[in-house]
Amino acid sequence: MTGESLNITKDQIDKLKSVFPEVVTEGKVDWEKLQATLGKENVEFNNERYVLNWAGKSEAFKVLQQSTTATLKPVPDESINFETTENVFIEGENLEVLKVLQKAYYGKVKCIIIDPPYNTGSDSFIYPDSFKESREEYQKRIGEKDEDGYLMKEGFFRKNSKDSGHYHSNWLSMMYPRLFLAKNLLRDDGVIFVHIDDNEVHNLRLIMNEIFGEENFIAEFIWHSRQNVDSRALTGASIDHEYVLCFEKNNGNRIRGKEIDKTKYSNPDSDIRGPWMSSPMDGIATKDKRPNLHYIIVNPISKLEYEPSPENGWRFQRSKVEELINEDRIIWPKNPLSKPRFKRYLNELNNDFTGFSSLLDVDFTSQGTKELRELMEMETLKFPKPTSIVKTLINQAANNDDIILDFFAGSATTAQAVLELNKEEGGNRKFILVQLPELCNEESDAYKAGYKTISDIGKERIRRVIQKIEKEDRPELFEKGKRDLGFKVFKLSSSNFKIWRGNEITEDNLETQLDAFANPVKEGSETESMLYELLLKSGYLLTDKVQKISSNGKNPQTEYYSINVGELIIALDKITQKLIDKIISAKPKKVITLDKLFTGNDQLKTNTVLQMKDVEIDFKTI
DSSP: OOSOOOOHHHHHHHHHHHHOGGGEETTEEOHHHHHHHTTOSSOOOOOOSSOOOOTTHHHHHHHHHOOOOOEEEEOGGGOBSTTTOOOEEEESOHHHHHHHHHHHHTTOEEEEEEOOOOOOSSOEEOOOSOTTOOHHHHHHHHTOBOTTSOBOHHHHOEEOOTTSTTHHHHHHHHHHHHHHHHHHHEEEEEEEEEEEOTTTHHHHHHHHHHHHOGGGEEEEEEEEOOSSOOTTOTTSOOOOEEEEEEEESSBTBOOOOEEOOGGGOBOTTOOTTOOEEEEEOBOSOOTTTOGGGOOOEEOTTTOOEEOOOTTTOBSSOHHHHHHHHHTTOEEOOSSTTSOOEEEEEGGGOSOSEEOOOSEEOOOOHHHHHHHHHHHHTSOOSSSOOOHHHHHHHHHHHOOTTOEEEESSOTTTHHHHHHHHHHHHHTOOOEEEEEEOOOBOOTTSHHHHTTOOBHHHHHHHHHHHHHHHHHHTOOGGGSOTTTOOOOBEEEEEEOOSBOOOOGGGOOTTTHHHHHHHHHOOBOTTOOHHHHHHHHHHHTTOOTTSOEEEEEOOSSSOOEEEEEETTTTEEEEOSOOOHHHHHHHHHTOOSEEEEOGGGGTTOHHHHHHHHHHHHHTTOEEEEO
């Protein structure tokens, strides 16, 4: 206690930092960054405080803040157990997908693991090559497709050559908005792991410090990824490692740690205090540094004297050692040249875990290649991560019922790791994977085998993992109804509804805008696609339970959809007073329907609004 009253300024800055950690640097508010975060136009980053800056940073904020009307279209035919699974695979551009997921998944993801482009000079990824392009121009560019409907690489991607003057800036502009949106999806106790190598590890650390807060840094893990020495290196150094940067959402959380090996504890002398292990009494300080830890210990029975190492001294002060002697916890060596040790009891452990090493001792990249080749029965993608490293990271951050997100999914290593961990432990972790429908090389074996895109490879890998697990079935590990061997496929798509742009009405588009107002449903929109768009934009998960409630009679038809056991009801085909009475009797919290269903019957709509209000049901029409 200082005896001083509350520092109001510091308290306000702390509150601001809890909401916008990226705008506080070295205890000071970065006003330019705050303005950019809140959407101010044309902010110039020119202050003199310690800050990461790059060409196009203010534009990266604009890209981040632009809302989207896109949605996710369900694809049951490419899925397994679509109606019941809680695993999700989304095909689409990941920045748009992250925006689409914001409302439904805000604060719900426990662990994020991503393996983004390393910016080696040969990577192709999405970044604004023209910072002056409009939102419509950007949407048109990312929507460019070939005759077969596949995204065109020349329209969708840009190769980021090292010859570019904005080489690092382009990569930072690509990563910043994605990491920012990803943070929103993390739970308060959530953790993110990002794979990277020497090309951008320095910049990645800085932007993650900015987005997550420097105080939320957990570790920069080093993974020995290369099995054989690289003799091609011009520098003469073989770079045999990569990094995994780990940050937490909020300061005070921690990763799991390494489980203590309790097999080292035993009770050979039948000590009434239970199992114990022998621990050394050596210290870590010289006599000059800690003279109180340098003294002679005497065995009270044999009278043998034991001197400490001059470099280390003893672990405990003299009074503590005397306490251990009185408690009969010292193990006296028979050899006078050896040193005494002490008993450490199992029941004294405050935690079942100790520190987790920042050196990752798992499989090499070559093992990831081997795993994928054996599973797919051919060469598909080069150098995927081995499942062992993903399992290791998941075990450090996610428990049995948590959601794991990977929005640079590649060949879907993360999905395989989650499914196999669940099989091994009887868990129920869920995955959400996002992958671009990036075209494979037409000369590759994968393309010739029918895998047109990288997302096609990822989906097939998940199917094969599920088939493999089913053959090695261990249902006894799972609670009844908890075993999930499936995944839902969704594809990023434009909205099923026309967008009313009242502030953009001109003489030329007046008729189009009036049509959008009268009938907002786009021609060709499918009922199930509209259902999932409304579900997502109402804040419900893609895996929340959807029930079709049908009419009675010889030819029953779907009357409405019930979400989360009647919490939300969506009616898309027809509206009658009888159906409204049925919906009200189900006692939902919210009801959504299409305004066009009331066309020609304004009285029914007015009565419906009043009836819903009377029973406190939130009623919306689209």
